[in-house]
Amino acid sequence: MAKRGKLAKFATEASEQRPVKFRKYQYLFLIVCEDQKTERVYFERFKSQIPSETIYLEAIGTGLDAKGVVEKTLEERTLLAQKAKREVDVTWAVFDVDDANINIGKAQRFQDTCKIGEENNIQLAYSNEVFELWLLLHLTAIDSQKPLPRAEVYRLLGEQVLRRAGHEAFEYTHGDTQILDKVHSVGNQEIAIERAADLLKQHGKREPLNANPSTKVHLLVQDLLSWIRYYTYSPE
Numbered sequence: 001m002a003k004r005g006k007l008a009k010f011a012t013e014a015s016e017q018r019p020v021k022f023r024k025y026q027y028l029f030l031i032v033c034e035d036q037k038t039e040r041v042y043f044e045r046f047k048s049q050i051p052s053e054t055i056y057l058e059a060i061g062t063g064l065d066a067k068g069v070v071e072k073t074l075e076e077r078t079l080l081a082q083k084a085k086r087e088v089d090v091t092w093a094v095f096d097v098d099d100a101n102i103n104i105g106k107a108q109r110f111q112d113t114c115k116i117g118e119e120n121n122i123q124l125a126y127s128n129e130v131f132e133l134w135l136l137l138h139l140t141a142i143d144s145q146k147p148l149p150r151a152e153v154y155r156l157l158g159e160q161v162l163r164r165a166g167h168e169a170f171e172y173t174h175g176d177t178q179i180l181d182k183v184h185s186v187g188n189q190e191i192a193i194e195r196a197a198d199l200l201k202q203h204g205k206r207e208p209l210n211a212n213p214s215t216k217v218h219l220l221v222q223d224l225l226s227w228i229r230y231y232t233y234s235p236e
Helices: 013-017 038-049 066-084 104-119 132-136 150-162 178-186 189-203 217-232
Strands: 027-033 055-061 090-096 123-128
Touching: 027 038, 027 066, 027 217, 038 055, 038 178, 038 217, 055 066, 055 217, 066 090, 066 104, 090 217, 104 123, 123 132, 123 217, 132 150, 132 178, 150 178, 189 217
Parallel strands: 027 055, 027 090, 090 123
Antiparallel strands: none
16 A cells, blocks of 8 residues: 555646546546446546546446446446556446346346456446445445335435435435435445445345345445545655
């Protein structure tokens, strides 16, 4: 790990608008998401925590299903490597299980998705059923033995925000990125990581399709945060 020392300079909005000079970046971090809005915006917000010219973070939304996301991830990794003229250091694919467990065709596509990711060194951050479970874990603990349909996740997410002082008038609509501001202001990321890890532990060796509710988004967040911490302090 990097030595603790002088605090590194952080990127400004103006510097991010300039043409990208990839040779100045020490680490290329690619995230390709199923959702074109909430997930992409969520990960892009980590850019404000990244010291200038250390980590190049690219978050892409696709609007595709799980298998489509991973296939698109392969394309985007190739494109980024070509632009940067070097290999991408780490690549993550973010997608939902949705109702793949009750549809034979979708179940097979999900299994194919995991196989493609494993064979091509793509890290998978999937949620059963949906990404918003990760946001919900910032606000409350979830029973691992009680499956949560996505509609229920959305309902609970809005309900949890409404319970917080100063947010009694908030009306959550799925896809509204305002929820990210609300979760950031009243939720707790560290506790969310602990809760997500505990859900996976409770499910044990259960197949991902049957591990409802669960998410692996915290693994991606932990990975990204570890690199941000690494580069935040430059050697003296």
